[in-house]
Amino acid sequence: MLVSFDRRLTPARADLAAAHLRGQVAAPRYAEGRPMRVTDASAPLRREPAPDAPLETEALFGEAVTVYDESEGWAWVQLERDGYVGYLPSIALGAPRPATHRVAALRTHVYPARSIKLTPTMALSLGARLTIARREGDFAVTADGSYLWARCLADVDSREENFVAVAERFLHAPYLWGGRTSEGIDCSGLVQGALAAAGVAAPRDSDLQEAALGAPVPLDAPLMRGDLVFWKGHVGVMRDAATLLHASGWHMAVVSEPLDEARARIAAGGGGEATSVRRLAL
Structure with a gap:
């Protein structure tokens, strides 16, 4: 046992x-x-x-x-x-239903009929999965008769080319522990969701991501776009060699800031030094 x-x-x-x-x-x-x-x-x-x-x-x-x-x-x-x-x-x-499409926009509305002037029935987030039955002009119609703007959707098996670009779309979204949407998202949810859009499965939490994703890069090595920087209980993604994008509980938002400033503030606040950098082969 x-x-x-x-x-x-x-x-x-x-x-x-x-x-x-x-x-x-x-x-x-x-x-x-x-x-x-x-x-x-x-x-x-x-x-x-x-x-x-x-x-x-x-x-x-x-x-x-x-x-x-x-x-x-x-x-x-x-x-x-x-x-x-x-x-x-x-x-x-x-009841389960096989998905044919995914939401590719950061957020998109669902309408009861073929008009964007109608009151939406709900708003779906990036990564939501749908079963589309047919197209009607600019709209995709779901199996249960709801309408979505077709250009906000993508084939369920399609992949975004650049996961960092997906993460950048969440810039300024509010921070929410456990969140996965533009209404509120946390650090590991940001990384997981961006990677998923690019076809890369990732664990949910930062400690699991640190153990599972990419190959180690020395902490003092030059960094590049897409590198993941980990702390105990936190993760961010590099936009370039010097700029970190992360969902920050200090800012309470998804922010872009110099990595050196983030490292100094996290250390000063008791969060410790960065524990690793991981580089994905994408």
Whole structure:
């Protein structure tokens, strides 16, 4: 039996574990997962089944999840995107549906009919996934009859050429711990979302990203656009040899600033020195 495991990524708790963990994790009962998808614009994944529990991350419209348990309005799930485990509001979930397109704009509105003058039904964020049934002029029409501006979408398998350029589109977005959208995003969510748009799967949290992404670069080596700079609990991406782009809890926004200034401020504030630089081969 496993003595310990990462609670963030392992669907196991004191009373229940995923069936595929039988023989690895001790639990009084095991459950087969049930596939579902997110039907809200974004849904909060929380550490506990309570609206005031800490926000771990967000799941975006159309993303696939596996549900292992439901009780009192909360579903205990694992996200397909990055394996994160936690509680989503049950009302935010619906039947699975294969995606054909993704939102390529930073944010785009969904309309009830073929007119941008109508009141939108929701706003979807970069990376949301949709099933498009047909085109009507400038609009893409979803399988359930909603309308989106087609030029804000891209084929689900298409890839952005430059993940840093994607991250730069979030400049000045507010900081939100656990956030993944232009309404609020955190440091690792910024990196994960930008890489996903470029077709690179990345873990959700900065410590997991530091362990999984790229190859190490000496801390005193010349840096280049796309290098990831890590601290304990923080990550940013270089725009060029000297400029860091990151979702900063000090600024409470996505900012671009000289790396030397960020390093000095983080160290002075007790965040320590940078722990590593990782370079991706893209």
